[in-house]
Structures are given as C-alpha cells and as structure tokens.
Amino acid sequence: MADRVFTDEAVSGFHGDNIRSGALGEFIHEVETGVIERGSYLILENLDRLTRIDPWDAVALLRGILQLGISVVTLKPEMIFDPEKRDSMQLMQAVMFLDNAHKESLRKSGLGKDEWAKRFERARSPTMHHIGRRVSNWLTLGDDGRYHLNKRAATVERIFELCLEGLGSTAISQTLNAEGLETFNKGDRWGTTAVLSILQNRAAIGELALKDGGEPIPNYFPAVVDVATFEAAHARIAARKTGSIPKQSAAFNVWGKLVFCGACGSAMHIIQRTKFKYLMCANKRYGQCDGARNVRLDESEDVFMCMLRELDALHFAMPDPERLSRELSAVEGRLLLERDQLATLAKRVAQNPESDTAMDLMLQAESKSKATRHEVERLKAELTGSSDKLSLAEVRAKVDMKDKNMRRRANAFLHRLGVKVHIADGYLVTQGDEARAIFAVSKNRIGCLGLEGDPGDIPDLVAANAIAKSVKTLLDKPGGGFVYRGDVTTPNGRGTRRPKGAISGS
Numbered sequence: 001m002a003d004r005v006f007t008d009e010a011v012s013g014f015h016g017d018n019i020r021s022g023a024l025g026e027f028i029h030e031v032e033t034g035v036i037e038r039g040s041y042l043i044l045e046n047l048d049r050l051t052r053i054d055p056w057d058a059v060a061l062l063r064g065i066l067q068l069g070i071s072v073v074t075l076k077p078e079m080i081f082d083p084e085k086r087d088s089m090q091l092m093q094a095v096m097f098l099d100n101a102h103k104e105s106l107r108k109s110g111l112g113k114d115e116w117a118k119r120f121e122r123a124r125s126p127t128m129h130h131i132g133r134r135v136s137n138w139l140t141l142g143d144d145g146r147y148h149l150n151k152r153a154a155t156v157e158r159i160f161e162l163c164l165e166g167l168g169s170t171a172i173s174q175t176l177n178a179e180g181l182e183t184f185n186k187g188d189r190w191g192t193t194a195v196l197s198i199l200q201n202r203a204a205i206g207e208l209a210l211k212d213g214g215e216p217i218p219n220y221f222p223a224v225v226d227v228a229t230f231e232a233a234h235a236r237i238a239a240r241k242t243g244s245i246p247k248q249s250a251a252f253n254v255w256g257k258l259v260f261c262g263a264c265g266s267a268m269h270i271i272q273r274t275k276f277k278y279l280m281c282a283n284k285r286y287g288q289c290d291g292a293r294n295v296r297l298d299e300s301e302d303v304f305m306c307m308l309r310e311l312d313a314l315h316f317a318m319p320d321p322e323r324l325s326r327e328l329s330a331v332e333g334r335l336l337l338e339r340d341q342l343a344t345l346a347k348r349v350a351q352n353p354e355s356d357t358a359m360d361l362m363l364q365a366e367s368k369s370k371a372t373r374h375e376v377e378r379l380k381a382e383l384t385g386s387s388d389k390l391s392l393a394e395v396r397a398k399v400d401m402k403d404k405n406m407r408r409r410a411n412a413f414l415h416r417l418g419v420k421v422h423i424a425d426g427y428l429v430t431q432g433d434e435a436r437a438i439f440a441v442s443k444n445r446i447g448c449l450g451l452e453g454d455p456g457d458i459p460d461l462v463a464a465n466a467i468a469k470s471v472k473t474l475l476d477k478p479g480g481g482f483v484y485r486g487d488v489t490t491p492n493g494r495g496t497r498r499p500k501g502a503i504s505g506s
C-alpha cells in the first residue's frame, strides 16, 4: 500500500481539471511510472471526487485506474473496486451514482450559459459584483468580495517600467530572471510569452473584458499602471513588432534543432545584433548560462558546409533501411490504435453533443492521429526514397547554401542521421551516442579533428574545449586547416580516416 495519502480537496472535479493537474493526476502518473506499486489502494471520500466530468468519461477513468492494478475504495457510497474482479453490477451502480453527481454538480456550479450571463450582468451593475477567483494572477478576491492587488503586482509594475525603458520582451524576461523575481505559474524562469501577455492585459489598468463580447468595464479591478503608461508600452511593442517581422522570415535555419550549447546543453537560437547574426544559447538569453559564447551565424554555416562535406571522411553511419521499416510498422500499429480510439470518442461526442470534455478529448485524439499519419508518410517516403531528401551523392557534389529549399533538405538530412552539434570553443559533432569530430575556427580557417571512440565516450566540455584549442593552434600554422572566406574550399586528402590527433585538410 502506498504510504502517501492523496487528497483532492482543492481542485473541483467538474471540468476534469483534477485528472490533469490535481493530486489524482499525480497519483496516476506515479502509478504509471512505477513510483506507486500495483496493488495499492486509492481511497476516495466520495466517488464523485474521482471526477465530476461526464459519467461515461468518469467510468473510463475508473476503469483506467483499475487496469493499472489499483483498487479503488470509496466511502460514499461504500464500495470497493477490485481490479481482479470485473463486477458489472457494481460498475452500473457507479455509473448511476456518477450520473446523479454530475447532474447535481451541473445544477450547483450553474455553469450554464444563463448563469454566466447573470454573473456578467451583476458585474456590470453599479455594485460591480465579483466574477469569481479566476482573474489575473496579481489580483486576489478578498473576503469582502472585492479584488485586491497582491505581491505580484510589483512584478507587473516592473515589467511595464522595463518596457518603457526601451527593453524588448526578451531583455525584460532576462532582467526579471536576473532580479530573481518569481514567475506567476510553476515555471522557474520568465519567458517572452508571459511578459507579452502581461503587457497586453488590460486588467493591468483595471479593465474587465467580458467574454460575451460586450463593452469592457473600466475601473473594475484596482489598476497596477495608469492608462498613459499602458498605451506608451503598447506603442513600444507595436514599433518593435513591425521592425522584427522581416528578420524572422529570412532563410531557413540550417541548424534548426541540430545545435546545442556546449556548456549547458540548451538549444541555441539565432539572434540579430547590429551588424551580424549570432547563435546564442537559449539559457544565456534568459540570463541562466554564462559558459557559452555567441557564435557568428555565417561562421557557423561555413562549419556546417564543412561538416556535410566531411561526412564520408568522418565515417558517419548512413540511414539503415531495416531500422526504417521496423520503425514504420511500429508507427503504423500506433496509427491503427489511435484511429480506434478516435472512432470511440467520436461516438461519444455524438451521444453527448453537450459535453465539452468529450469534444476536447476527440479533438486531442484527432490531432494526435494526424501527427502519426504524417510520421507514417514521412517514413514511407524515406523508405522508398521518393521523398525530397538529400542524397549523399548530392551532399558530396554541392550544397547551395543560398537555396532555401536546399538548406531545409540539408537540415533534414542531418536530422535523419541523428547528428547533433554542441558548440563551446569548438563544434563537437556527435551521431547517436558516438562522438564524430570537433570543428574549430581560427582566423578565417576551419579545422576538423576526427574522433574515434567507443559509444557513449563523448568528450565533456573541458575535453572538447581542449581539443578545439589544439585544432586552433594547428590552424594558425601555415597551411593548416581549410581556407575559410565565406566560402569553404574542399579539403585536401579527404576520404581517409585520420588518426586521433591529426588535423584534417592540413
């Protein structure tokens, strides 16, 4: 029996919220991951605590828990659901009970459209009656039925202040992290999305926007900033937006999802500085990594070219058709299962056209099965070779880095090979769990050292930097490395495996 007690008092079961976010979700997760052993008991004070979503969904949830080998005990009504016994009478009783609970819950929570309309009307009346606790994070509903600013309001104020100082959302989140200000959700650091959504939230000036599309109510909440501040911030955001669109729609990023920070392992993103573009560690952007330098994008793309041309010499493993077809059958199997589930859910929606939960579940299942179908198509195309994939022959011949389509294909090609690049002082190239090479750049020359090691034997940051340094030293000698002038020359003597410690192209 699990020695942790799971309670779910705080979360209303009505929308099925407690499946995802509450103690119940945690419980299910821990059973699935083996933290809680099969054969444990889940004790519920009241069966309707299980969830007050649609009774059919609730029964499915109950069955799901039983299938995980967990016995469910409810005190009201007194019932023991044993995963070994498939007691259909008991299940019917549970359905009846849950059905009543659901109707009762509907009645009590008054979530019907009429009830909302009443609430909106009360909010619009001169008394400005509250609309519940679910409002912006920096507001708390007091016992007096009024909203009050809580300690987060200071952070909101700070965000507006930084915006008016001319900082963009990235720089603002960086500053908030550096100042150690807590986020409003469970996240451990501020990001641009949260910052922008606060800057755009009119509740900051005290306005309540009602979801019925009617006129917003001014001075409904206590304001954090005045209207002039809010509008000035908006002007700043708008100015930045128009300035940034062309930059983002530039060429396809050849490094997309291939390149990582050598210091912390986080992804690296392209940033625009006054003169050049750089690859920058995402954590550094948020002020959380100081071990990484920014790398000029054009330099890195020349290394990318070099890497493509050296694939042969560096003994990269090429795609394996057998592995592909195994993968394909697995994904096809998954697709069949998902389609089954989808059909079941579609039926449920037809039976309960009113149920948002059923609709949500169906839409989720639909998008999941769509993604799987794409995956099947991708694997099929790859197997037959009919896709627009880049062939090794093409890579050897020429990759035109100015051609957007070619850039996309080159990126996809490396993804298929399972290549990853970690950038610190040099570029550590790995394939799967094997190290392949370290590239380094010095004074417009690119050098490369082929690495031979056992699987899993990947140099750590210190070792990789030491190797990069030795590559650079050799590059600085006359005739070392490949010449790099924005265009990479073909290295000499390629196609041969170089022993550890030698520089390619020297």
Ligand SMILES: [Zn+2]
Pocket (backbone or CB within 6 Å): 261, 262, 263, 264, 265, 266, 281, 282, 283, 284, 289, 290, 291, 292
């Ligand atoms: Zn980093």
